[in-house]
Amino acid sequence: MTPGTRKLSAEPLTFLAHAISLSALHGPGPWPPEAMDLPDEPPRADDGKLHLPSVVMDGVRTHHFGFTPDSGTVQEIAGLLEEGAPHAMLHDRLARARALEICDDLPRELARRGLSRQQVYEAGRRLAEHGTRREAVKTGIVLVGVTGDERDRELLLLLGTLEELTLYAVVALLRTQPAQERERAVFELARRVTGWGRIHAVERLEGSDDPAIRAWLLREGFRNHVMDEYLAPLAATTGDLYSALLDPEPDEALVDGAGGILSALARGEGGPTTGLDAYEDAVPALARYADLAAAGQFTLERLDHLLTIRGHLREPAAHWLPADVAALRRRYADVLAQPRWTELALAGVADPGGDGFGQAQHCALRLGLPILPQLVARLRVAPDDGFTWQNVLRLTDTGALVALAEELLPLDDLANGPGVVLGGDGHEHALELIVTELERHPGLGLPLIGAALRNRGPRVRRCALRALRAWPEPPAEGVAWVRAAHAVEPDEELRDAMNAFLTTCEG
Structure with missing residues (x-):
């Protein structure tokens, strides 16, 4: 089974089976990006909302915002464990919880209730090995961490190589491994991950x-x-x-x-x-x-x-x-x-299709080198390079910029809305940058404004409306475009702004 795929049967894929598959294909780690496509990954709606994976949310909350323990859920889960509830019932309840909000208090509550270490361990190991939902697996790792021992090392390392689970696996390794092996276990896991997982792991190596x-x-x-x-x-x-x-x-x-x-x-x-x-x-x-x-x-x-x-x-x-x-x-x-630095930067921007062009242009511009021709050459082979468009915007006059954009950007393809997509591809980013600039240069870039008014991104459409509003006398063609856009605009605030513009033009 290849990573990122799902079983064809009705039986859901466990996180452990997913990790074993990745390990067999790619070794101990780091694993490729598809490892982030976890067995319980929900369908991602194209609703324009910013999507933050839960591993990112856990990282941000632990480092910046904090979180409030969920004492009610702790009591409920502890009750299920105390009663010896079936695995499926416990798993399903944990799947709806947030492990980060119960992981500290749940072990203490279980100890207060006098649950045996063996009972807690068996429940945790079952969740870790057979869990199909991330929050349940995380809590299973927590329970293994407070009741397990050095024999759980390989399981924790394997599951921890999934960045979603690294934080919990790191803490569990520190609790379960012999004193002389704890740091080395965390070190091994830190080398297997590259994102938030590495941050969580390396932070536990401080002072080594x-x-x-x-x-x-x-x-x-x-x-x-x-x-x-x-x-x-x-x-x-x-x-x-x-x-x-x-x-x-x-x-x-x-x-x-x-x-x-x-x-x-x-x-x-x-x-x-x-x-x-x-x-x-x-x-x-x-x-x-x-x-x-x-x-x-x-x-x-x-x-x-x-x-x-x-x-x-x-x-x-x-x-x-x-x-x-x-x-x-x-x-x-x-x-x-030293001249060699200048030579290095210029060599990097000499190949407009080179992999290092972005870093080379960033260096060349900070060195004050005149590289506008190289940037234009780059856009001719990579018109979706938003970073280069941004630099060309700073280095050339608006008329030349508009002419270049009208020549290179796929305007018909960019008229792909309306929609509520907040972030688009490089072409859309370039269109937004340039149309934003047009507000300060009324009379330029009407084809760009027309494409932007029909783009799927509300920010792009809003920039187009502002650009037209800056014209002393908006052209009839542009007014007609706004009228057509207003009829199908899904964003209420933007629709009201379009209506106000049309009222002014037709009044």
């Missing part, structure tokens, strides 16, 4: 004195598919970044990791965690990294790191000594003045 873990944190462990800023502070401190950089001959992976950590800390000011301002060794580490980057390999990744750090040095921490700041600014200016 294991040389292998510390080395991994500096080279790879801080990287994740959410934001490197979440783990960069921990990697810098637990991994002792500055001491590692003092090695006379550091390996290239360490230098790359140092750049990634320091640039993430530079971006982290005001972000999800602390930034360079809170990193005690920031000044010497930044100085040492500049020396290593100047003498090592020249790559777009390192150039990006250097430019990000340079940007932070324009407004550094208030408690840094002015002499240190001045020295760092000079050092980074000297490093970036």
Whole structure:
């Protein structure tokens, strides 16, 4: 059975069977994106609402918003366990709960009621092994965590490699494994996941004195598919970044990791965690990294790191000594003045279809290089590249931009609404960017406005209406388009705005 498929029989697929299938096909992990398509994944409605997977919601709630324990559900579940309710009944009730809201209080309530460890363990193991709904499996892992032992390691690692379950598996590993093995078990799981699961796992490695873990944190462990800023502070401190950089001959992976950590800390000011301002060794580490980057390999990744750090040095921490700041600014200016960085960025934008074009253009623009022709060449091969459209918008006059958009964007295909889709593809993003700009340039881009008025995205249609409203005398063709759009507009507020526009035009 391939990942992302469903059994053809009426029997639902268990999470454990799904994990075993992925492990057989792809090894211990990380697993490919289709692993996120879990056995109980509900159909996704195209209703325009922002869809956040539950793994994202758990990550955001644990890191930013918090959550309120559900004491009522805790009592109900504890009662079912105390009564020895059938597995199916317990599973179905847990499937409707939020594991995050009961995982702390449920074990305490079960202990208060005097349930035996064996009874709780058997219920948890059955939920973990046979569960077909994510919240039930999560709670099963919690129960195994409070009553199991080292024999549950492989089950927890296997289920935990599903990012949806990693948080619960990490905590269970810390509770069930022998003291000398706990950290290594979490380390193994951390290497199997790349998103919120890695964040949850690596956070449990804070303060480790294991040389292998510390080395991994500096080279790879801080990287994740959410934001490197979440783990960069921990990697810098637990991994002792500055001491590692003092090695006379550091390996290239360490230098790359140092750049990634320091640039993430530079971006982290005001972000999800602390930034360079809170990193005690920031000044010497930044100085040492500049020396290593100047003498090592020249790559777009390192150039990006250097430019990000340079940007932070324009407004550094208030408690840094002015002499240190001045020295760092000079050092980074000297490093970036090396001609090879400019040559590298220009080489990256020379191939409009190259995989590294996006990073190369970002670097080239921060270096102040004149690359408008390369950006236009990029749009001719990738007109759905919204990032490049955004940069062209900043670098060219509106008339030339409009002409290019009318030539390259598939306007007939973009007239694909009306609808309530909040986020579209790259073409739609480009159309929204350009039509928004047209509000400041009345008289331009009527074909773009026409396509935007019929687009499936309400934001795009709203931008088109604003652009037409800015015309001193809206053209009859445009008014007719608004009249037709008004007749089928699903967004009540936008429909009222269209009606007000038509009333003004026809009054």
